Amino acid sequence: MNLKNVSDYHTHNQLCRHAAGNLEDYVKAAIKIGLGEIGFCDHFPMYYLPENIPIEKYAMIMDEFPEYINEAERLKDKYNEQISVKLGIEVDYIKGQEVEISNALKKFSDKLDFVFGACHVLMDRLGAWCFDDPYFIANYNIYGIDSIYEQYYDKLLHLVESDLFDVVAHFDLPKKFRKFPKNHDRIFEKVIKVLKSIKRNDMVIEINTSGFRKDVKEQYPSWDIIREMYNLDIPILLGSDAHLLTEVGYMFKEVLSELKKIGFNQLVRFTKRKKEYIDF
Secondary structure, eight states: OOOTTOEEEEEOOGGGSSSOSOHHHHHHHHHHTTOSEEEEEEEOOOTTSOTTSOGGGTSOOGGGHHHHHHHHHHHHHHTTTTOEEEEEEEEEOOTTOHHHHHHHHHTTTTTOSEEEEEOOEEEETTEEEETTSGGGTTHHHHHOHHHHHHHHHHHHHHHHHTTOOSEEOSTTGGGGGSOOOSSHHHHHHHHHHHHHHHHHTTOEEEEEGGGGGSTTOSOBSOHHHHHHHHHTTOOEEEEOOBSSGGGTTTTHHHHHHHHHHHTOOEEEEEETTEEEEEEO
């Protein structure tokens, strides 16, 4: 399968402290495998997260953000005849911090092509914790898997309705450690509620292939959710969530083949936060 009409909209780099390689390395990796476009989507500075969250290992600091933007702009120009380079950001959503997030993003609104909204942090009776970090894995036994999924989708609904983001990242992330809901039907009702809100708010959902590299061994979201997305006519894009150069475009051909079987034939591209559609 030719990848010239395909974009990888979710790549990280060494600025986030838990990925390897600089921005230019990722551009070269995308060119090497024949992608038509690459999107930088590193973690937005997490200074607004609760104090017990180890933000120093999750994201760049605010003083580094202009460096990230300037380097992306340089690479757009340098490689414009070989590949399209888009600048985005992955923002962790925290309920109650919408104004803070909005004000921070406004400072750079003329530079960003897209903004991913992500949920990694839950806040409950024991405080804040990152449910996808192995450091907090014991909390799955404390809270129970269904409670975690319920909290996650409730928070995802607020994320969607905040009007801050263009794309929902890794939709069903709590399954990362291969922990699935016990009451599937009840949790799936929440899934449908979030999907309908995404449709109403004209948002895009990322098909994130990093799950193939995790315990769950499948993409986010699952195929049953993706089929519901198709029924609701929700647009999609692809993201590898690459933290290594070898992960750029990871499993894209296989996933695109399955998406075609469901009926999808277009992917979204962004320019200055405006959508366009391209056939694949």
